[in-house]
Amino acid sequence: MYPPSLVVTFTKKSSVKMAKLTSLFVISLSFFCISEAVFEDQVGKFDWRQQYVGKTLFAHFESNTQSSKKMFVATDKNIFASFNSRTGDLLWRHVDKTGPEGSIDILLLHGQDALMVVGDGRLLRSWDTNIGGLNWEAVLDTGSFQAACFVAIQDTVKLVAVLKKAALSLHYLSNGHQKWVENLPDSDAVQYQAVYSGGEEEVYVLGVVPNSHLTIIAYSLEDGEIIKQRSVEASWLSSVESSCVVVGQGVLMCVDPATLALYTLPIQAEETPEFSQILLQSLDLEVSPGFQPVLVSSQPHPARSPLSEFFLQLGPDHHVLLQLNADGYTIAPLRDFQPAFLVSFATTGKKTVAAVMTPKNETACAINLFSVDSGRRLLDTTVLFPLELNGGKPHALYVHAFLKKDDSVGYRVLVQTQDHALTFIQQPGRVVWTREEALADVVTMEMVDLPLTGTQAELEGEFGKKAAIQDGLFPMVLKRLSSQVTLLQAWLAHLWKLFYEARKPRGQVKNEVTIETLSRDEFNLQKMMVMVTASGKLFGIDSKSGSILWKHYLENVQPNAAFKLIVQRTTAHFPHPPQCTLLIKDKDTGLATLHVFNPIFGRKSHIALPALPRPILQSLLLPVIDQDYAKVLLLVDDQYKVTAFPSTKNVLQQLQEMASSIFFYLIRSDQGNLSGFRLRKDLSTERIWEVVLPTEVQKIVAVKGKRPNEHVHSQGRVMGDRSVLYKYLNPNLLAVVTESTDTHPERAFVGVFLVDGVTGRIIHEAVQRKARGPVHFVHSENWVVYEYWNTKSRRNEFSVLELFEGTELYNSTVFSSLDRPHLPQVLQQTYIFPSPITTMEATLTEKGITSRHLLVGLPSGAILSLPKMFLDPRRPEVVTEHSREENLIPYAPEMPIRTEWFINYNQTVARVKGIYTAPSGLESTCLVVAYGLDIYQTRVYPSKQFDVLKDDYDYVLISSVLFALFFATMISKRLAQVKLLNRAWR
């Protein structure tokens, strides 16, 4: 109704005049342009975004008052972020470079400043924690990062010390300027691993020559002069970092798992010190067999020395709180905690407490506070942490302690579990919020239709064949009537709800989605998003609201595992539940396991899984279904033997019958080998074709087939002269993309091969000269679109290949790869694209009538909806009558990027990794999910909403016109009758 404007993405509905003017402008400017945009009042109506940060490495709380709301985390995704601790929402987030260049080595917090060392000691950064702004950034000297700590001068923290492999440097906290930098003596032999400052005039560096001796160097804070240098005999010591801490008044405490003893050493002693040994046995302590004991200490304030109390972990669930006596070499045990998963120190004001997490029962863990001085339990400090049935175990504990008004210690606790989830708990055990940070690394996903409602299902069940056979005629009629009554009831209830909600203001209507109320909507726009994350946690997310409806953590998943998610049975086969299978493959061994679950409820199915003793090379989903309507999954192992799942008799019989028409391909990119196989009746296979791309010349980087659920509505294209150009629609076609091994800009190339997956026939072979990857491509319908880097012109380019059979179809009734002797005509055109891209996908609709768009994820976080019309190799260079008739856009070498094509307006998706598209029940509408660090869900309408009435459709006007016309006809009819009668009388 109101056309969108050219530049601004938001268009106020009220500014009709303006919009009309701009629309004229748009139409006159670009005749063929299809413009679409989001109206301001549509923001957030059909779309949502969730922002994540990744697995937490460091977490700190702002200050130790009860009212503070901020907490800071640094994660393995190179992100530094701040959360609102009341809601768990992101306050701000800084996304650094991926990879080791942006990795966060350490995060230190002091007052308003957050200090961070980035990129293995490359940069030192200071952030203002209030607003998340960068205070300063200092480039550090080369050398790998070892340790960092705050240094106080006369009770105020003014400096930060950074220890590198061969140098120690001090920087001012206020501006990042370097106070001094000193090379460490003999750094080739000595591994310097720790730096310590206890508020004195010196800063100590600890280094070790493994299994020989320990080196202690004291530097003067003032000018970096070495005050003293000690070497202590320590043949048992291999690493300071892993086995030593500083406790009390500068006493180094080390644990040796070999001799089962603690060693103490005063660092600041004047004369040459020596380690004094305390056997654990003398303290009545025993280390669990095979466990490396760990020491945990706490330094509440950098200007003061650490606490003399410390934890010693003796086993996976055994901790002891120990105290170093004032003499510096005797130890008193304060309290034994067994079982205890996690321990943590927390300080508020002058009080330091220890938080200990102990298992309570199967569904919860208890966290208690203990006084550090005495080891006594503080009263009323128990907090329960609920353990989820299919969640990860607690992994880390971050305690925010504060003083209450009555001077007692209160606390909140952040628990990190193995599945990367963060849970924030308040006394007395209320879960304030949970963040599922595993979603920062989604690997693959599927969208599954929601099930029908109870009444709909009942209707379906009524017409099920089983029911019809069992019942007679009369019960069937009764059943019919009763189901009609329930339908009527449901409809009335629906009407009542509509009426009830209409009276409330719009904002207050909130449909809480729970797993029980899930049902398919009229147009199948709401679906279940099944997301698989790299950590091995599965999620079921409602696509409408973005709320997580179920989660399931798979333990024992290797960090480098590859996942493939397969929908074996959709929701369409009531009463059989839908079924998804996740194939988890260990990349090193190639061994695979299956996880079969119900995608709606997330529950694991209790189906007998096939034994997979051999590495799996390939999996393929056949259109064959078993008697329970589950599609058959074939798994090919490294001996080319095939395992079917499910493998019932029925399935095996069907497979035997169909064996000669089941073909599959295998690709070994390391050998450049593509080979095809045919299934035999005994489920063994035979190799029937082989194509080898020599690895000396080029390597296969990606292979893509077509999506099996893709529909193509039109078989051909009508040309200007009214003849039809038929598309080459080969469902078995594979697009193989290669890159040259020669990376010289002049000789580098990108190869595109179109290979038939059944016969191994190379349908087309093209080489893009002077080109380099990364190549992103989409293969759909009869076209392939790929994007590459042009090394000569130094720009990104898009190329489109389209395949046509010509003006006549070879065999119009059925397509068979075995019977298509003629090669298709291939048309290709290339365009300049003014931006690099990170991922690409094509829209998908129910019947394939709607025109296609390409969804392009840009590094900026925008998602561009590029009409396929612009990527058409038939775009003419010279406009003719025919091309105008066909609506072809004249060729222009540069592809435009229009801001109104950004489907996610200002909701950028950081580090887009993949885009998933799914058809909805409406032909015009395609559901889109973009995932990366963030998750963004929206709908796109590539040909606008041609099958939907507008929101502002004037029902009143239309119906009043209808009624008026109706009455007008009635009245005029009556009048005409009267007139006729009168005339008759005359």
Next chain:
Amino acid sequence: MASVPRSFLLLSIIPTILILCADFACCNTGRKTGDGLDTDFSGFSVPLEHSFQVDDVSRFRMRGALQLRGGRETSVSLSQSQLSEEDRNTLKEVAAVDGLYKIRVPRVSLTDRQTERQMDGYLTAFVRACSLVESHLSDVITLHTDVSGYLIGVSIVTIPGACRGTEVEDEVDLEAFNTTLTIIAPTNAPQPETALFIERMDIEHEKRGKPQEQKSFFAKYWYLILGGAIFLMASSSAQPSAGGAEEQQS
């Protein structure tokens, strides 16, 4: 090899079709040695083998010899023998059980003769035996090479390709292959056509732009300016009198 037909007397060479594939851009991509060898490069021959068995186990036998000629202009020709009585029967049997007819060629390089023998392995392709029989042994074999002249794939199709189940009665139809042989090198994908586009833009610009640029602002709108000036002058000369009249009245 032991089962090579005894009917070697009938050996005949079937003329083949040559398709020349020029590969210009390739010449400077590290093939300078190959170019130098062009003078004494007389081509070489590799075996083309086929296999058709009722039990679908691959047992490849000689079908013919491919004469390959690399270099600037790649060409290929094929000399092959006729099928023996025994082979014909086997082929018919295989066709009856919907078996496969497979062919293979060794992996070779057309340009670099040193590495020719070092590469192991074969390139394989297949066609349904029934379609080969029904097409009376008329097949199309295509060899694909990559940018540097390595053979990367082979394909075989028959024309017509369908299996309709028609019986081939005449034995003579299954004696000699009627082979069309082609060799295909990769095509160069197009670059963005900036030069042509700019040229076209220039032409359009010239067409439209020239008459406008030559005329200056005054030259174009002199009549309007003149008309305006006259109008202004006329109105200014008329106004003082009107104003004067008003003054007199007050």
